[in-house]
Amino acid sequence: MPEQARPILAHDLARSLGGVYQGPEGLVLSGVATLEEASKEDLSFLTNAKYIGLAKESKTGCLLIAPEHRDTFEGPKIVVQTPYLALARAVRLFYPGQESEAGVSSLAFVHPKAWVAPSASVGPFCVIEEGARVLERARLVAQVFVGRNVIVGKACLIYPHVSLLDGTILGDRVIVQAGCVVGSDGFGFAFDPDSKAYEKIPQVGHVEVGPDAELGACTTIDRAFMGRTLIGEGTKVDNLVQVGHNVQIGKHCILVSQVGISGSTKIGDHVTLAGQVGVVGHIRIEEGVVVGAGSGVHGDLKAHRTYWGFPAVEYKRALVRHGALERLPELRKRVFSLKQRLEALERRLEEGGCGHSEDPG
Amino acid sequence: MPEQARPILAHDLARSLGGVYQGPEGLVLSGVATLEEASKEDLSFLTNAKYIGLAKESKTGCLLIAPEHRDTFEGPKIVVQTPYLALARAVRLFYPGQESEAGVSSLAFVHPKAWVAPSASVGPFCVIEEGARVLERARLVAQVFVGRNVIVGKACLIYPHVSLLDGTILGDRVIVQAGCVVGSDGFGFAFDPDSKAYEKIPQVGHVEVGPDAELGACTTIDRAFMGRTLIGEGTKVDNLVQVGHNVQIGKHCILVSQVGISGSTKIGDHVTLAGQVGVVGHIRIEEGVVVGAGSGVHGDLKAHRTYWGFPAVEYKRALVRHGALERLPELRKRVFSLKQRLEALERRLEEGGCGHSEDPG
Amino acid sequence: MPEQARPILAHDLARSLGGVYQGPEGLVLSGVATLEEASKEDLSFLTNAKYIGLAKESKTGCLLIAPEHRDTFEGPKIVVQTPYLALARAVRLFYPGQESEAGVSSLAFVHPKAWVAPSASVGPFCVIEEGARVLERARLVAQVFVGRNVIVGKACLIYPHVSLLDGTILGDRVIVQAGCVVGSDGFGFAFDPDSKAYEKIPQVGHVEVGPDAELGACTTIDRAFMGRTLIGEGTKVDNLVQVGHNVQIGKHCILVSQVGISGSTKIGDHVTLAGQVGVVGHIRIEEGVVVGAGSGVHGDLKAHRTYWGFPAVEYKRALVRHGALERLPELRKRVFSLKQRLEALERRLEEGGCGHSEDPG
Numbered sequence A, B, C: 001m002p003e004q005a006r007p008i009l010a011h012d013l014a015r016s017l018g019g020v021y022q023g024p025e026g027l028v029l030s031g032v033a034t035l036e037e038a039s040k041e042d043l044s045f046l047t048n049a050k051y052i053g054l055a056k057e058s059k060t061g062c063l064l065i066a067p068e069h070r071d072t073f074e075g076p077k078i079v080v081q082t083p084y085l086a087l088a089r090a091v092r093l094f095y096p097g098q099e100s101e102a103g104v105s106s107l108a109f110v111h112p113k114a115w116v117a118p119s120a121s122v123g124p125f126c127v128i129e130e131g132a133r134v135l136e137r138a139r140l141v142a143q144v145f146v147g148r149n150v151i152v153g154k155a156c157l158i159y160p161h162v163s164l165l166d167g168t169i170l171g172d173r174v175i176v177q178a179g180c181v182v183g184s185d186g187f188g189f190a191f192d193p194d195s196k197a198y199e200k201i202p203q204v205g206h207v208e209v210g211p212d213a214e215l216g217a218c219t220t221i222d223r224a225f226m227g228r229t230l231i232g233e234g235t236k237v238d239n240l241v242q243v244g245h246n247v248q249i250g251k252h253c254i255l256v257s258q259v260g261i262s263g264s265t266k267i268g269d270h271v272t273l274a275g276q277v278g279v280v281g282h283i284r285i286e287e288g289v290v291v292g293a294g295s296g297v298h299g300d301l302k303a304h305r306t307y308w309g310f311p312a313v314e315y316k317r318a319l320v321r322h323g324a325l326e327r328l329p330e331l332r333k334r335v336f337s338l339k340q341r342l343e344a345l346e347r348r349l350e351e352g353g354c355g356h357s358e359d360p361g
Helices: A010-016 A049-057 A067-072 A083-094 A315-326 A328-352 B010-016 B049-057 B067-072 B083-094 B315-326 B328-352 C010-017 C049-057 C067-072 C083-094 C315-326 C328-352
Strands: A020-022 A042-045 A062-065 A077-079 A181-184 A189-192 A197-200 A206-209 A220-222 A228-231 A306-308 B020-022 B042-045 B062-065 B077-079 B181-184 B189-192 B197-200 B206-209 B220-222 B228-231 B306-308 C020-022 C042-045 C062-065 C077-079 C181-184 C189-192 C197-200 C206-209 C220-222 C228-231 C306-308
Touching: A010 A020, A010 A077, A010 A083, A042 A083, A049 A067, A062 A067, A062 A083, A067 A077, A083 B189, A083 B197, A181 A206, A189 C083, A197 C083, A206 A220, A220 A228, A306 A315, A315 A328, A315 B315, A315 C315, A315 C328, A328 B315, A328 B328, A328 C328, B010 B020, B010 B077, B010 B083, B042 B083, B049 B067, B062 B067, B062 B083, B067 B077, B083 C189, B083 C197, B181 B206, B206 B220, B220 B228, B306 B315, B315 B328, B315 C315, B328 C315, B328 C328, C010 C020, C010 C077, C010 C083, C042 C083, C049 C067, C062 C067, C062 C083, C067 C077, C181 C206, C206 C220, C220 C228, C306 C315, C315 C328
Parallel strands: A042 A062, A062 A077, A181 A220, A206 A228, B042 B062, B062 B077, B181 B220, B206 B228, C042 C062, C062 C077, C181 C220, C206 C228
Antiparallel strands: A020 A077, A189 A197, B020 B077, B189 B197, C020 C077, C189 C197
């Protein structure tokens, strides 16, 4: 039950995408689909050479294809430098989305000392507390919490049940998926040796999220102890990710689902952390690092390298380590066999009376 | 502070459960409890032979027991083929639950173009958007979000703070625990090599959940890029689980807490993934597979087999690998000792002038 | 955008913290900051000897310092036994927080048979169901769900989008971060061999949380099958943690983010589980245990010991195992070299005609 797509002339589409159309005049496309599922009215896409065969068998009406593969497909096509990027833009053209009406629902609560831009949209049962500001064209779908002195940037899109707690700053065009929590207290406690209990260290910092970032469903970003926790411009955070207090994440990073980052760690630009990666606190991951799924990062990582494993080491080393582990049972057998052969030699030398008579130890 | 149980005659209970009662006439049971905690008025249960001793010492008034164990317990008992299943049904009889009144709270928001069955129940601060349909006897406890064109099947039970985002389809009798998000955007971005930024690929598909499925608290199910993400009939998903876009999960699967499944992976029927298992995208897990807790699944898995480890391999192989790893420090010592003995032999041959004089290399 | 701090005389601060001030009369401090960021008007803190150099270079106006380090810092200082604990208290003095007004928002729903103390504060769009009790000075920020017969203890602080489901009991001063779910159904199903489907086992127990505990954002605590799931007094639970049904957690424990604990496991007092640790069901972790990040716990753990790894073993053993694994590729090479040298010896003995002529095998 997706939204209805609107039809587009293939020729117009190519022009919008900055590509070159090769095919019959007047071809109309009515949607986007994968190679397997595309019909004669759909646009499809070839983003990986290994699917060239699949493309040939596809019923697609038109194909997004890179210059280097253009000759592998005979049907109508739009030739573009980066088909995957063109796909993102094509989908947006076919499915422009529904406009939401500007204005504040009569069922929302807006504190008298909060400010909502007239072009913004605030749905039912939202709460906007004192001193908060919701900027132009921002949209709060429904049941969103906006705490004291929060700033929601221009054209932000905030889904239901999101909590933006006191002092949070969202840059322009930030998207926050449902159930996400921004600005929960950092996890800081001091142990009292007298009472044998933990005493809470008040967390008086805040969270700042750069423009064009996206935060996933049920993801939690803790406020700083002091100062700020930072999610950089354009960084995309998937669902169920934990970001601890005072973490600094650079620009255009990718944090896949269920990643956890402990407090005060610093992450450079263009870093990718795959699913379920855990990162300890107070370390530095330099720009361009990639960490494979499920890894545990226990120390600093060097720029533009790939890491994997528990604990994470450089990928090539991890592969060697893992290969050796896979063959460990065989290695054990070999060692046992060597031991037997060595003992046979020892006995033979002993019995044969060859060489000196001292004890071989 | 559980609900109050209602008393039941042991004889009636046995008949309801399709079992055979052996015990005094007129025995009344007033609740269910574990073997350790049961009093003379409670029903208890023996679901595992290793607790036969515990059953003998229990003060329970009556025991659910399988035919093969019936002779191990002398007190009143109800003999049933599958005591654990009978337990599930017995609990339901003792604790029938409170009926909620049908009707829409005056504090809920229902769009004029949405439809709520008269027998459904919609609690305070729920939001039901345009085109949504809430079918017969469905219950939305409170503060639930139901997006555009969502279908909530008959007799569904939706707990507070659940988000059912645009286009979601729930089959009949689906249970969704509090804070669960169904239909968040899939995590799809195209890297723009010019701007060095990621561009969002609009996610225009939806989520479909089969009848009798259950989704856990703060679990997140992403909508498909195109088409649908599918949770099969009767599949039970625990808390804090992540299901990526276009994942297809079969019928009657068990996904334990904190499992993460990346996009487009296909999972057959009757698959069990234990806690914290991570599964990469675009792979196939065949029917009847079991994966042990904490495993990382990096490739296809064959039907009806058990896997474990990081990365996951077949269970027997994982045990051998793990056993070899456990004894690796000892193996190192043995190799070092072999090296010393070998060197002693080499020296002895050298010194003893035995054999030829060429260099042993 | 943190709250504004209020200025305090260093002399008064020292007295409040039970410390000794050494510095000029009349010094006024206007906030707290780290050693790197502190200005001449800030209080800073030395909690670890390795930062003594950093302290010397800091521009801080005054330093919290332990008696054993007092001579390493020449500027104004407050000497206290435990600087980290004093820090917690100092922050509270500088940032006393805003008082919330007592009373129930006119936009909240309170069941006629629920009770809210006059000194409690209930924000907009909260739901308080039949039989629930919100005790003195408790604060429900906004959009909180309080189910049937729930008790919210005195001075509890409950953030937005928290679900406290039927029967939950919170002790006094409990803090619950946004999006947390307390009392979701335990994950219990009985497999029906006839229908090949799972049947839900109704979960009729509840959750009890001791005084001074804290529960993190989007953390989920399942209700017991029967009886109670228990979080002990003073225990601090971070974000995105899963606690299964009937788990019993002792007092003053620390559960770091993304930990998962399966059903019926018992955890003693003063246990620390670091981030992403997974614990299987039905085991016992004794008091004072520490488990390192990312570990998988598959069996009972002994009191006051430290464990690590997958599966978790005692820390020293884990280090040896891990060190051996790291050097495994080299071990393989060594074994191969030994094999070659052994074979050379065997050939030499054979060819040299030394000793007997039997086959060395």
